[in-house]
Amino acid sequence: MPAHPPQSLPQNAAKTSLHVPVFAWYATHARDLPWRRPEASAWSVLVSELMLQQTPVKRVLPVHQAWLERWPTPAALAVEPTGEAVRAWGRLGYPRRALRLHAAAVAIAERHDGEVPADLDDLLALPGVGEYTAAAVASFAYGRRHVVLDTNVRRVLGRVLGGVEFPATSLNRAERERAASVVPDEPPHPVGTAATWAVAVMELGALVCTAGAPRCGECPLADQCAWRLAGFPAYDGPPRRGQAWAGTDRQCRGRLMAVLRDADGPVHRSALEAAWSGTATLADQRERCLVSLVADGLAVRTSPETYALP
């Protein structure tokens, strides 16, 4: 019987071989983003995560800053009409996210005394917060240890550990377990915490291990990347669906929302008709989209002939 039983097992060598170079790389290459600064609030982190869902950092930056200046706390946003959130969302895209963020602010004000929760299940219960975002907020805002698995991390681990160019279409159990297996133990964390590991791997995927034209010459994991070592085998999975755009309801809804956003108050039907017209088919589509926008809570009919943001 040992005199001093170990408090915990040492991390295995395979794990550390990933941690050391990635933490070193992150220490010198991390971008200075507002929601990563020490003084950033959990609310700032939550707002950033909602905005970053499918929208690039560069476009999020100015909107995030204006948002936090106007609504420094969830309670400040919660008392506003939802339309103000939609207008402030601007052209980030997927404006339903603005409604979800507003609803999340209301829930935080009502159920959590105005404080963004740190518990994963509490976060998951918030509108617009799914598996990734919950783990990201708990990790980045509160330093909790979670598996943070976004598109960047999936791609990096898929290449380094899986030897494939792109991960499977849907996230499965094996992939979650693989990601979990390389999260730093805590404690101890000889070279960095689980939370720093999460943000560091994401950053690596965003800046170096990119979807197209990865910069392997700058990658701290190049010498142990299974995909590179195998000679960069081409992706052989099912075709990754591209997003149709021209003529879709999504494009039509975007046009209609732009008209509502750019107006100070209610707009007449004719302004919306001008934004999407030409044939009877297009007119039908416009009316269908208008109905769906109202159903989604992104627009309201303010009179028989006028519409506005809610």
Place this chain on the structure above:
DNA sequence: CACGCGTGGGT
């Protein structure tokens, strides 16, 4: 679980 949901920059 596959699909729909905005927008604009990068190659």
Place this chain on the structure above:
DNA sequence: TACCCAAGCGT
């Protein structure tokens, strides 16, 4: 130029 796709979520 035409794609490609960017820190996903809800249904």
